[in-house]
Amino acid sequence: MPLDPHAAAWLQSIADAGVPPLNEMSVADARATYQAVVQQCGLPPEPVADVRDLTVPGAAGEIPVRVYTPEGEGPFPALVYFHGGGWVLGDLTVVDGPCTLLANRAKAVVVSVDYRLAPEHPFPAAVEDCVAVTRWVAAEADRLDIDPANVAVAGDSAGGNLAAVVALDARAAGGPDLVGQVLLYPVTVFERDTPSSRENGAGYFLTTELMDWFSDHYAADAKDVRVSPLLAEELAGLPAAYVVTAEFDPLRDEGEAYAERLREAGVPVEVRRHDGQIHAFAANLAGVMGQGRVALEEAGAYLHELFTS
Template sequence: MSEQLGKQVSAAEEPHPEINGLLQQMGAAPMPPLWSLSPKGGRAFVEGMFPDPEEPEPIADVMDVPIDVDGGEIPLRVYIPEAEGPFPTLIYLHGGGWATGSLDGYDPTCRALTKAANCMVVSVGYRLSPEHKFPTPLEDCYTAAEWVIESAEAMQIDTDNIAIAGDSAGGNLAAAVTLLARERGDFSFDRQVLIYPVLDHSFDTESYEENAEGYLLTKADMKYFWDLYLRDEIDSKSPYASPLQANNLEALPPATIVTCGFDPLRDEGAAYAAELTNADVDVNHIHYDDGIHGLIQLLVEPMDLTPARELIAEISDDLITTFD
């Protein structure tokens, strides 16, 4: 169950019963830790963790649209709602530690958001580390946002109603794109939705100690992902890599920030919510004290969990209010 919180967040006595059952099933099967795998092996492992639905959730249409960037191509997947354009639009940046994750892996999530929020969703297949280190994935996401603005007429996008969202490393990228957009002044968003985001290159929070292992994402995994993403220690100090280190969070769009009790990243999400609030940014901090990292992907049987559906509904409520 979620609740609106201030600065302090904690974990319930134990995870939600459905999540507990899932963790027990996963614990019964031998699984290699992510940090022990090569990037290629990690990608294959993560893709295999989440089952494909027998039938994808129906929406009006889905289009794959590649866009060119210097040195490569960024695949986008555009989800069209059962509505008439121009469409309010959500740019979605997937999680996976900047090194794993894909458009296919997040297809159920993006379909669910399209349907629940009645908006277009543009899912971004940014290039992954370590082949493409910081700031390339960030610049890919920024380029995708530019494409959304520039393609508004052709794609029937309502430029007065554009939000950006992401989970985990995608939440990091969403926060960073929002900061970068304010700095460059090219465009702005009507809301940023940060779902258990990575926000600081630091591992000394209480939630990192409490949830170092045992709840899907581990402290060792996060150290591994950061090492793959950053070029050097200097990068870790950049607010575009560690948004919690930004000196100024004023004049940013309203934020929805989701944290989970049994997540190493819980406390940095709560800290960012507090810092945004202190900068007079409107924040809706949604905390699942019995939730775990990765919750928004748990939408397909046998992992179709009640709290995951609740999370989709709560995020969609914020988006619908924003787009009204």
Template sequence: MASKSTAGATSDRPVPTTMTTNLHPAVAAYLADSAAMGLRPYVDLAPADARTQFASVMAARLGADHQPRPMAEVVDRTAAVDGRDIPLRLYRPSTSTANRPVMPTVVFFHGGGWVIGDLDTHDALCRRIADGLPAVVVAVDYCRAPEAPFPAPVEDAAAATRWVAAHVAELGGDPDALVVAGDSAGAAMATVVARRARDTGTPRLAAQLLLYPVTDLTMSHASYVEMGTGYGLTAETMAWFIDHYAGPVEDPDASPMAAEDLAGLPAAVVTTADLDPLRDEGDAYARRLADAGVPTVHHRHGGLIHAYALMETVPIAMEAIADDLSALRGVLAA
């Protein structure tokens, strides 16, 4: 399913085993279903219409009879910080562990190229993370481009994380097990929040979970050519996202790969998908983390595509995210 590498200060950097580039049959069927929906390319839509289409697709994928994964509590909150109100959604799972009566807290930033996606599109994933670790999950509804371009979403992410850290006991979380996490563009913001926390000394983070992260806005890696069409996310769509986000590619808060020093960052679980245009930049970032001495687990999942963590109806994709959460449990237990 996936090649796995674990690295730390005294280990070799993770270099994933060469994986097959064959599309898993279940993922091929998923893509065929997407094509049958007759969706318009995001590049042909205004951002507001793109958001509506994405939300509709996510709801349709789950089906009219979908029953959300049960939680002990799901409640919308607001983080009043730095003169603004940032919407949050708190997930408290029904599960717990005897050896960890106080659960880790995961601050989660959704993907969507900084333009689409919201709390609802990633609700199922947040529930899965909360139940699978188990952990208290706080999803952040950060502002989006182009109405709020770079660096506004990053500032929301950092401010929300500081708020969660200050209220972690009230939220029922473990102050010694605070995690930043995200998928795609959200993972990019998690890397920035982690680096800023290292530089300022607060909040103290235990780990970062980076699901198929955006790390390099130059779009210069070979996987953009190899996987840039035919696998869901396209190179053209990524260019559309980046154009709306307007992040300068040389700024490490926009392109985490541009950061000069990654030493001292919290332990990381970095995941990539073999058939994802973002594959190579995610692989490269995992190598850089390990080279800097950061304890790093890198999963490169064969046969999968970008956004596999959102593919609730595809068993092989859910096996992959379960594998990723298992790695994070191991990191937190270390």
């Protein structure tokens, strides 16, 4: 498929503006640029019944979270969401729009996690925070007006990686029992030898050099399954998965490889590849890319069916 016209136009606008690659910036400048791009190109938040900023006890201190509650009467299902940004960039604001949409379409309480970022807090800080919040959500079901037996995790890019890792942790720890995982173009391994990485490693926003910059800041041990869940020996017993990939994304093949390994392990899996699209088209760029909104709408519909089945 040719590059989606909206994606092509957006990439051209970035080139015309002379925006340097994020990996050539300081961490502070990369964070500010990422925020500005999402503010301009992301999906605006939808109205929901309630939005609250809370903190959750963590191993290294309080973890900020944002809780989105939809209209209706609880107890609601719950979705714990982890934002993308290569474990280095991003915060709660960059996924305000997607979280409100998912809360409304899935009719679920969405808890968005502001986990600690590298390089100030390298691996396993982000994993520890995401695990802590997921366990807290199940333990605080009454406070959040949720059903603790109907909890799923989700995330985009590095957040998709964290969602997969949290699901592995929950299985190993004997809980909480998750019903699903939604992985939007996830990082599943740190190796860069897939066809999609070679074909799409330059020219499509997320480059091989940028991924190396992210991973160098985040984790020294790429073989740890909490960094590269694709390397886990056994995937049986994990929750049902919905995996979204993009044709022109260097991460396409590793996301689809993880989905295939889940399927081989007997896990119910749905995979949705968006032809013509680039990395970040949904969670970060859905305000300017029609397929981005479509991807989020479909994920919301999947979650609603999962929660009500």
